[in-house]
Amino acid sequence: MENHLDLRTIARTVDAYLAYLADFWSTYSLRSPVELVVGISDVSKVIRATTLIGASQGGVVHPPDVTVTKVSISEEVLPWELTRAHVRHGFVRRFIERLSYAFDLQYNGELFTVGPLFVRGGAATGLLLGQD
Numbered sequence: 001m002e003n004h005l006d007l008r009t010i011a012r013t014v015d016a017y018l019a020y021l022a023d024f025w026s027t028y029s030l031r032s033p034v035e036l037v038v039g040i041s042d043v044s045k046v047i048r049a050t051t052l053i054g055a056s057q058g059g060v061v062h063p064p065d066v067t068v069t070k071v072s073i074s075e076e077v078l079p080w081e082l083t084r085a086h087v088r089h090g091f092v093r094r095f096i097e098r099l100s101y102a103f104d105l106q107y108n109g110e111l112f113t114v115g116p117l118f119v120r121g122g123a124a125t126g127l128l129l130g131q132d
Contacts, residue, residue: 007099007107011092014038018091022082030079038095039072071095071102 018036025034073095081087100107 007096011096014092015088018082018088025079033076033078035074035076037074039070041070071099073098
């Protein structure tokens with residue numbers, strides 16, 4: 001069975017996790033800076049998923065001439081900053097850019113310009129942003 005990673009799914013998962021952390025930390029009124037570390041280890045096992053018409057455009061593939069074993073990013077933030085979408089999205093974009101460099105993928109920064117919309121607190125609106 002092939003392992004498949006989709007950049008959009010990874011970005012949305014990391015964003016949701018960071019939003020959860022912000023909510024969790026606000027419950028305990030955490031005010032001191034925290035270090036966020038997000039990464040994927042053992043990336044040598046990641047391969048591009050194939051479909052009936054060829055390779056999936058959303059997947060990532062480990063280039064044969066690259067020996068990357070781990071892709072990660074770390075940053076120090078104040079817990080309340082994670083309640084702000086642009087702070088989370090900036091962190092997620094930097095991580096996805098690092099993934100795309102490691103796997104020689106095209107990345108145009110489109111991860112948060114399409115898909116479902118959510119209100120403050122994470123509730124789904126039922127609205128979707130579409131691509132032109």
